[in-house]
Amino acid sequence: MKKLLLSIGVLFTITLTAQTPCSSGNSIGFPCDNYGLQSNIPLSTFGANSSNDSWGWTDPDTGKEYAIIGLRDGSAYVDITDPVNPIYVGKLISPVLDEFRGNWHDVKVYNNYAFIVSEIDGHGMQIFDLTKLRNVTNPPVAFTDDGVYTGFGSAHNVAINTDTGFAYGVGTDTFSGGAHFVNIQDPTNPIAAGGYANDGYTHDAQVVIYNGPDTDYQGIELYIGSNENEVVFVNVSDKNNPQNINSLSYNNFQYTHQGWLTEDHRYFLVTDELDEVFNGNDLRIIVMDVTDLDNPVVHMEYFGNTPAVDHNIYVKGDKAYLSAYTAGMRVLDLSDIDNMNITEVGFFDTWPADDNTSASIGDPGAWNVYPFFESGNLVVSNFSDNGGLFVLAENNIILDTPSQATTSFSVFPNPANNKITVNSGDSSVINEIKLFDVTGKLLLEESNINADSKVLDISLLSSGMYMVSVNNQSSIRVIKH
Template sequence: MKKLLLFTFIFSSISYSQTPCDTVTNRAGIYPCDDYALLSNIPLTTFEANSSSDSWGWTDSTTGKEYAIIALRNGSGYVDVSDPVNPIYLGKLISPVLNEFQGNWHDVKVYNNYAFIVSEISGHGMQIFDLTKLRNVTNPPVVFEDDGVYTGFGSAHNIAINEDSGFAYGIGTNTFSGGPHFVNIQDPPNPIAAGGFAGEGYTHDAQIVMYNGPDSDYQGIELFVGSNEDRVVFVDVSDKGNPQTLSEISYSDVEYTHQGWFTEDQKYFVVTDELDEVFNGNMLRLIIMDMTDLDNPVEHMQYIGETPAVDHNVYVKGDKIYLSAYSGGMRVLDISDIDNRNIEEVGYFDTWPADDRTSASIGDPGAWNVYPFFESGNLIITNFSDNGGLFVVTKNDNILSNPESKNDSFSVFPNPTTERVTITSEGTPITHIEIYDMLGKRLRVIEALDEMSKELNMAAFESGIYLVNLNKSTTLKIVKR
């Protein structure tokens, strides 16, 4: 793809501001919060875009680095967040087609080291980008070129990918009456059309899994779960040439069935309705479906939140729900007792602090998406607005429980870590490093240094807390996950 535009990128607009969530004021700087701290924020001006939407993440299996992908109005941006306090904006992939409004929102998912990007722009198709290019950016930011465009459909509202089967699903495309459009992406640069399914009409969003839940009748099938505006549909798509609807379910006060996600045991499916807060005056609401019997799903419960903000995208990791709720920001819910119909909000981070609404409205700004799947435990949030951009947040304990990780002379990031940390001196060069476990056993000594920054590989260390003594004078604490 030819570069369509030239950009002047302004590094000074990047905002780095690691800020704990104050437990008295419930603020991290200007942002309302509960138990979640701000690590950094990159505003939209840096990406030279006037709005953002979806987001996703990629972890490089070769280097262990974590990268954020932010969907923009005119393309997609790529950010190295392996040091979440000091993210590096690597560059931008421009949309293959821009309309008179210079774009529309984009959506992105990742498979096998490739990003797949779609948009509702007419003729956009599915853009393909090799993420391993991010390893070799030496003078960021740059304008990337894509690695192909699948043109079996033009516009698409969204894209879903089953990483276990290697199939992408164009969602809300201009084909198959807006039902899912199947694409074989097992060889990512060479996608192959694999049919589609129009039998249940327009799908707004979807999750596709290899089913291993409690219903023994359907073990091992490829299950498509579509949020289809006024109901949720469950379709066996194992045979792409002959998809079979298993069941569907709706719920009370339905306005717009938007999106959903399975719990990890695939017993429950969590559903958001994007417009019930707007038109029915509901507080934030999630509908939980019991999927013990795929032929006969039933409503298990409804969770009613404490804010009138509109719920948007929801994901489940472990026993937590991570929900983007526009003007309510990111909400985090504990579902460890979901069997007994107990769901409790345990944290939030509000990326739209200017909001003082007492009710929801169409087009609310704020958190469009939250990506919670990084092994580090850090999360990325994107706003749908002309403000905000990309936020990196983490549990408050990851900052507050490690006060030794930063002092006037030395700092260590990321902390906690899964593999590598970088120790940086703000004054005296680092000359000597010793690493101890919590029993006082010395595990490693690094001598004869004269460096202002030193990277440590902690991959061989077991999970736990370690003490790092620098220059025989200063001790920092590192948490290895």
Template sequence: MMKKILLLLILATFSCSKKDVFEVDRQIIIKPSAKCENGFAGKYPCKDYDLLAHISLEEMAGENTVGNDSWAWVDSATNKEYALVGTNKGVSFIDITNPAKATILGFLKTRTENSSWRDIKVYKNVAYIVSEAKDHGMQIFNLNRLAQVTNPPIEFVADREYSGFGSAHNIVINEESGFAYAVGTKTFAGGPHFIDLSDPFQVKAAGGFEQSAYSHDAQVVTYNGPDLDYTGKEILIGSNENEVVIVDVTDKENPTKIAAISYSNIGYTHQGWFTEDFKYFILGDELDEKNKGVNTRTIIFDFTDLDNPLLHFEYLGKSAAIDHNGYVKGNLFFQANYTAGVRIIDISNIDNKAFSEVGFFDTYPENDNTAFNGAWNVYPYLPSGNIIISDINRGLFVIRKSKS
């Protein structure tokens, strides 16, 4: 009897019908809208990952909408999960707590003009949004407002704006230090532009680093890895078009370049991510497939000694699709791979220079050509285990590992 009461209470909390959910080991799992069976979830090629929800770009922002980056936010007060999906026109905010009943809450328009490049990151319930749109600066949006929407969808306006730079290609945030780093601006020769987020709505410029010129993307961490010389330091890894640079940005007034490393057959050094032990850095080159004629190539560096980074090995995928953004979660690497969708790669044998693909979900079923269509970004960090994908052509997908 108590079990039945508990189940009814949980169902009420999620506002689901019985057909939308089922109980497994006392956890409520949303029933897939399309289960991955015989290599397909509906029309989408897949392996071991089911489709929970799909929201088109037209639903988000009307005709002539093009997708780009994405991020996510969890409301700590309610545990609700939200997708933040970038488009050429602005950002769509979508409640995906129950993907079967995903709700578009509203849309925040671009600050100036449309752009194919928009990027969102979150710190302390606040979204920070940049774009390559002219004079866009950074929009600051209070995510707590999402819980107050009663008649969706609505048109949002930003709470604040930061104009310390005009356009920016990307923004990264070290949530441990409370600093943001805008990259690809016209300040600091395109190098990282530091922003103090200690007051989230009254952010302040905090310097920058221009020694290594343009940085296309970056990851910034409070370091706790094998190189004891840098324990507790704030370390930036920049993907800088033709090399990877390692910078100590602990002292914002005196950032110091530690090292740089390049590699063969460079197309465009695009984006990378540390393994969780900080021993390795996994890099994607965006143009090597197109310009060098190789299959999807992932470059793995050994960062055991930050002063002496080494090339560890290269991993080639199964097609010539272009890799874009990739993120590590545990022993898995989630790689947005444009026309080949999202590939899930087991990196547990990284010490022995071996990766293996263990799953995928292809949001662009037409082909796996070397072209800029399909999956732009993947976000694998939601507590529910659900994974969001933002697709250039088809909008938002929510997927989840298949249950046996």
């Protein structure tokens, strides 16, 4: 059975499978350095036209890794244990939908539960038992939540301290947009636990048990809020009496957006979302020295080699992983941060069209990167209507990890003009062939082949690079002249 899929306006739910290390600055059409593509699921798979936040969960019983992606109308869950062949497990619809305010859903994970918030009025904090993902036998499915916390209605984001079992809604419609404390130690029975409003609106936050060099505060629960024009440091150990420790601003701020501590808690890296737009500088990360929490100071500023806007940043080991909208994911080496030396050691541009800076909210490209899987899998979510969910990895991981896919199939001639032949090099039978463009759009499909070779007519395709998937296993790059 043959399908030629070139018409416009037809929805296909296709996963592009392509474990391809970065080579000569390219990974299947995406500019890159040292990081390559493992797979890419387009937004059409999720029935969505935009995505935003992303996070991850590792099943403690099975070791399986799952990516979570925020969508306009809810959140989607993808098994990436085999990063070359991800499985779209299902979708959780928002408890409240709003065409105008439902642009994003932000999510964090605690104790095998996902906690999802949105700026939709009346949304609250949706709670979802992630162990349900284990039992899906016919994906994708429509999930139902396991409760909604209604102590706040809307929230821009949620931070969770997994060491204490407290969630912190930020940018909520309570406490002047500051921190809204929720005890989630019993995840399906959340309990309001107060809040903090003294420093105004918090756009994003990180909350940790402080283990840095400042002996005055070791062991406290430290809330670090990115509060539009400054970073605030608050002792929230006593939920009934949170105490501001200090705050710190920096030169030429436009919008203090989000930040993350180094693992030794000596430095806090913060992004300013709008300084590239209004100050005209290249991508900038402000590094704060917080070795003395009573006297934090700006340690240095890092400037990238792109004008794109920085968004979210996370630290794992001695690397920082940055989502930078039109410039995609950028990876920074922090090993010499003490000497004010930060260098870019890799990137993967999920928006290859350009690296433009836009003053409009909703720049296309990478909204978020989740770097905390032990496997080294990296999840990047694109905000735009192109791209969707990317699963990436450092080149050495891709090259050192044996593919679970069959490698006995080949395509010739390659490059080709009008026709290609897909061949089996052993006794394997070809049952299904799919051909994708570099964005993951399915262009041609043949099934029920049951042969050891098959000729495909590609004469109607434009010149460029394509991916041929055989039996949903092997992925072969093909160049069309």
